[in-house]
Amino acid sequence: MELVDLLILFIALLLLRLWWRYWSVTGGEPKNLPPGPPGWPIVGNLIQVILQRRHFIFVVRDLHKQYGPIFTMQMGQRRLIIVTSSELIHEALVQRGPEFASRPADSPIRLIFSVGKCAINSAEYGPLWRALRRNFVTELINPTRIKQCSWIRNWALEHHMKRLQKEASEVGYVEVMSNCRLTICSVLICLCFGAKISEDRIKYIEGVLKEVMLITTPKLPDFLPVLTPLFRRQVRAAKELRKKQLECLVPLIENRKVFLQSGGKVNDEMVSPTGAAYIDSLFELEAPGRGRLGEEELVTLVSEIINAGTDTSATTVEWALLHLVTNQEIQEKLYKEIVDTVGKNSVVTESDVERMSYLGAVVKETFRRHPPSHFVLSHAAVTETELGGYTIPADASVEFYTAWVTEDPDIWKDPTEFRPERFLGGGDGVDVDVTGTKGVRMVPFGAGRRICPAWTLGTLHVNMLLARMVQAFKWLPVPNSPPDPTDTFAFTVVMKNPLKAAILPRSN
Template sequence: MELVDLFVIGLALIFLRLWWRYWSVTGGGPKNLPPGPPGWPLVGNLIQVILQRRHFIFIVRELRKIYGPIFTLRMGQRTMVIVTDSRLIHEALVQRGPTFASRPPDSPIRLVFSMGKCAINSAEYGPLWRTLRKNFVTELITPTRVKQCSWIRKWALENHMKRIKSEAFENGFVEVMSNCRLTICSILICLCFGAKISEERIKKIESILKDVMLITSPQLPDFLPILTPLFRRQMKEAKALRKRQLECLVPLIKNRRAFVEKGENPNQEMVSPIGAAYIDSLFGLEPATRGPLGEEEYVTLCSEVISAGTDTSATTVEWAMLHLVTKQEIQDKLYQEIVAVVGKNGDIQEEDVEKMPYLDAVVKETLRRHPPGHFLLSHAAIKDTELGGYTIPEGVFVEFYTAWITENPDIWSDPGEFQPERFLHGDGVGVDVTGTRAVKMVPFGAGRRICPAWSLGILHINMLLAKMVQAFKWLPVPDAPPDLTETYAFTVVMKNPLRAVILPR
């Protein structure tokens, strides 16, 4: 081969390498994106990530050490900017909230279930989102409405206590997660539809909604839409699941509408007064950009409430109970506080848990040590903007990796230890879980897109823990200690569900 040929080939290889780096990091344009690992043409870093065969969070942790607190990944046709620094997260979500308050495009499968992003979580920042969120806040989480619906929690918690007592008698132990999911799901179904239904129907709804969350998790066509035709089976399965979801929930909607409009209640299923159920407010809602909502939109909006509220709350209770089981001194201290406020056999009211600072500290430490998700839901900038000295183009996926904040030894002392006392007289005193003042932990997000029902979720967690610890002493199952191993579903859950022995107090 001539020397000239070798020179030309060498130049071509150098050019190709530089082009790969340029394209993979910037997307092919001079956008001043944050730095990131070089990728391959067309697929960017996608294949590199897949070939590692590790969960995404472990890859993010390593890349943070290499590229700093803000970096870019090109995942096929999806550009992702990963933000891990508490100050940058606070700047984006709170100080410049409106700029980063939108959502990126949804995948075709997610659109099947969101009815074109007609949901509070997925709606783009604008009139539709404002209408849906304002209606939700007004109808479900005002102090008046929370108090009006306290009987629902009382009814569900009474059933919960009877059920775990019966399960312990039959099996010798209690499985915490399944019982908490069932209880919280029953509360949210009643809040949404104003109905008391059988445990069998509740379990069916819970199962379908869990399947919805799993099928809408990221898949290969989300990153490479050109492959969508190869995933026709998944789309067919999604449409079949959507049909089951509608068949399960539409009868509740129709029964509630008949109750509201005609007073019909043949099987006495409807128990909330007219106007006290979330669905009642949706019947007359007409978002300016969309017009009147239909049954499919009702199913989407109510499913959103039930799914998000059930998983995050039940997961938090399970992790809290794990630490109470493994650290009996924490459980004893919590029990003594409960007894001091309401007595050994007193009926715990919702206002009573507000007088229990150690309970509050246990819950906050659980949310710090085991946040429901390692990432917030994906955000998107409404226009090209700047963050951390880099350009964030409109519409790219901005991912806030918030778990690192709760693990950061510069923010928390002994971050791997479970120490509720830190919130009474330590580095957790005065911490704002909403992230408004500063971001030290944001289990519910922050800014414009913070979970609107976070306070309701905290109430459910507090009530469950207080009732369960007041009535029973929780102990490990002999020869089967609790397992701290995590796994990653919609929330970060225990790989092996917590089982515990209970002894009446």
């Protein structure tokens, strides 16, 4: 070990000693925390979780059975308050939304990519978050703008259908996830920058942004920040990836600036008129505490939109198609509704999918059965408060385990079954509010003040993809290679083995 490493280790151990001394003298925690598993000195429950060699959600499921609807875990220097019950989730996020609307401290690696929390998802509850969110809602997802940009989705879906047919003819099947990611990413890039770019360039940007998502998932230094100096290699890798992210997106920002400064004349690359691209509004935005945004902040904000919209929507389409492939009866019911609504050959429009109740039921059941994540993004109380009769410190990470709500047999009949009919007349999901406002029975987009602001846009993309794909093709298992429903955990809950399906053109 080099001398500098020994010095860093010595300093880290000294800091740990000081921290433990403070912990011992002060009692280390406020009174009346929710119950939880006893931990080890300094590391709390962190090593216990690591030694189980299971994903964190399985640990949480077991602790939920033992400690009930709210419990505490001390993960190194981070205190987690885990909330699992529908009633407490609704109370915290909806009824008392402003009290639980902030975010906990970020890790050094995440701060590199958020430029010090200058992002809608990670900003602390306050003026900056309000300004960023208000601008996003006004400029990208208001009904007028969504309608104005419908041609972008039509263009992308037209290429999507041709690509599926070409891939099937060449290899005998299509890989659902990669195709859907590419299509949704192309839509979001065009919405953000007003630009049409080549598929190769889209794939490169998508790949870089996926790396960003994966590198910002929780890792050991997140729980023991005092040891960050020992993880210089990871920090250096994050900085190199950030540079790569800037290199692939800054040219799109600069091209848009030139386009606007030269009069905004639409051309083959810059296809959206002045004011129709999300980035146009960011150029003019005065962000509280930040002023005019620089390239770093602009890259962070557009990356947030592209990453979140691509990953969750593509994942949902893949899970939905898994069930359509394995249950041809559901697929045929959906196809019949599409044909009854628009016919066999007419192009499905955005207003058409709004009238397709069975399509809506299939998508809702996919969100219920396969929520994009088992937790909503971490919350934090604005000030110390209480929940469920327990103290919630302001510096704790409040983690809402929402997946349990969709699996709870007290809320859903036969919760492990995929049954879209539950969302139609007389079903147990017919009156469900996916925003959680009226009650938490499924919250695929979060709930309350920090609900995903683009949930309507993401749902539209899922609906359009499914309707177009089922109208054009019959989806079947690949011979001798049935779909594998095993899931795994990346940024979202994805299929461990990506879905491959055979497609047959529908007869006209």
